[in-house]
Amino acid sequence: xxxxxxxxxxxxxxxxxxxxxxxxxxxxxxxxxxxxxxxxxxxxxxxxxxxxxxxxxxxxxxxxxxxxxxxxxxxxxxxxxxxxxxxxxxxxxxxxxxxxxxxxxxxxxxxxxxxxxxxxxxxxxxxxxxxxxxxxxxxxxxxxxxxxxxxxxxxxxxxxxxxxxxxxxxxxxxxxxxxxxxxx
Numbered sequence: 001x002x003x004x005x006x007x008x009x010x011x012x013x014x015x016x017x018x019x020x021x022x023x024x025x026x027x028x029x030x031x032x033x034x035x036x037x038x039x040x041x042x043x044x045x046x047x048x049x050x051x052x053x054x055x056x057x058x059x060x061x062x063x064x065x066x067x068x069x070x071x072x073x074x075x076x077x078x079x080x081x082x083x084x085x086x087x088x089x090x091x092x093x094x095x096x097x098x099x100x101x102x103x104x105x106x107x108x109x110x111x112x113x114x115x116x117x118x119x120x121x122x123x124x125x126x127x128x129x130x131x132x133x134x135x136x137x138x139x140x141x142x143x144x145x146x147x148x149x150x151x152x153x154x155x156x157x158x159x160x161x162x163x164x165x166x167x168x169x170x171x172x173x174x175x176x177x178x179x180x181x182x183x184x
Contacts, residue, residue, distance in 0.1 A: 011052035065109035
């Protein structure tokens with residue numbers, strides 16, 4: 001079954017201009033390049049540019065966009081860089097966490113966001129949208145009902161069992177911030 005996002009490929013009008021934008025402005029790491037395409041790494045994400053004469057330089061009218069993670073420390077640096085290079089903005093941020101919404105040279109809608117799904121879920125648990133239902137529960141949500149002694153015991157137990165649990169389940173990474181998913 002599906003294990004995750006494998007890669008993103010975007011059509012570009014001018015490969016050289018796009019290559020420079022993603023490498024020099026956004027800091028993507030180039031893997032290889034050929035006359036009509038290029039591959040980058042963004043963290044562990046494989047990101048591809050392919051020159052396509054059918055690509056039109058108009059932003060899509062819908063909300064579809066590609067969002068990339070950025071640290072809080074790097075956020076003001078990127079914001080200044082985008083301003084310096086007069087990169088057009090397509091939306092003002094009205095969501096949880098700092099975000100920049102901008103267009104690439106081919107009018108693809110991009111976002112750089114400080115935070116992740118955990119911070120977004122935490123925000124919405126505090127201020128849910130009308131009609132929002134939660135389909136997962138994190139170990140933190142469940143632990144709210146425990147006494148302090150039970151919480152301390154749980155922390156110790158999970159800390160001791162984590163390598164065994166993850167080894168048996170075949171996970172490659174350990175928990176980050178106690179967000180083990182539990183069924184509701």
